[in-house]
Amino acid sequence: MAALPAPQALTLDTMTILASLTDMAQHVGYPLMFLLIMAESSGLPLPGETALITAAVLASQGRLQIELVIPLAAVAAIIGDNIGYLIGRKGGRWLLERPGWFHSQRQKALSNGEVFFKKHGPKAVFLGRFVLGLRVWASWLAGATRMYWRSFVFWNACGGVVWATAVGLVGYFLGHAAGNAIQTFGLFGLVGVLVAVIGVVTAHRRHVRRTRVREEIESG
Numbered sequence: 526m527a528a529l530p531a532p533q534a535l536t537l538d539t540m541t542i543l544a545s546l547t548d549m550a551q552h553v554g555y556p557l558m559f560l561l562i563m564a565e566s567s568g569l570p571l572p573g574e575t576a577l578i579t580a581a582v583l584a585s586q587g588r589l590q591i592e593l594v595i596p597l598a599a600v601a602a603i604i605g606d607n608i609g610y611l612i613g614r615k616g617g618r619w620l621l622e623r624p625g626w627f628h629s630q631r632q633k634a635l636s637n638g639e640v641f642f643k644k645h646g647p648k649a650v651f652l653g654r655f656v657l658g659l660r661v662w663a664s665w666l667a668g669a670t671r672m673y674w675r676s677f678v679f680w681n682a683c684g685g686v687v688w689a690t691a692v693g694l695v696g697y698f699l700g701h702a703a704g705n706a707i708q709t710f711g712l713f714g715l716v717g718v719l720v721a722v723i724g725v726v727t728a729h730r731r732h733v734r735r736t737r738v739r740e741e742i743e744s745g
Contacts, residue, residue: 554580554589559601566605566685568612568665570627573602574657574692581696595693602654602685606664610677613668631662646672647680654684 558576565573577598584591622632642649646667653663667677 554583555593555597558594559597562598562601563605563608565661566602566664567608568661570630570661573605574660577689577692578696581693585697591693591697594697595689598693599686599689602689603682606650606681606685607678609662609664610668610672610674610681613665614671614674615668642666642670642672646670647676650677650680651684651687654681654688 558580561571561576562573565571577594580589580594580598581591583589584594649659650663650667650672653659664677664681667681
């Protein structure tokens, strides 16, 4: 039996497919993005965030509408997360621990996330949307650890809306370069890089200003 492709290879293959859909984006871009995001959010290691970034970049090129991309991505994320929650609630531990495909990833997600979910469930649901590994398994872990559904729905909706808006707007305004940075470092990593760059630029400007003032004082 052929070996199952690694998640990274699967992501790269899907990115290639998405790139080839440029000319057909107006016909299949929205449903493909919706399905990939929903599938990833429900627990399948598919490139949902890559689909959102690609759709946002296509919107910046006028092939899709960002006004539709963002709300559709948010709805897909929320629906997918609720599907994952129900799966985790009904048979989460058995599904996460049983041998089979992606067993090591499931075991790692369970061991890393269970304790944190019990103590910080709402934070995990909200922030998990922005972390690659946790984004795939967060809804399962929330269901498996019996997190209250009302709390899950609220924080999940907040995270889905903020994630879709932030990633969508970054991809729309900054294009492929920002998309590649998000895929490499995550959204938090990109924000950290931007903050660091802003800090360096600010410090440089202050240094230049102080140097000019000092020179004016010494010359005057």
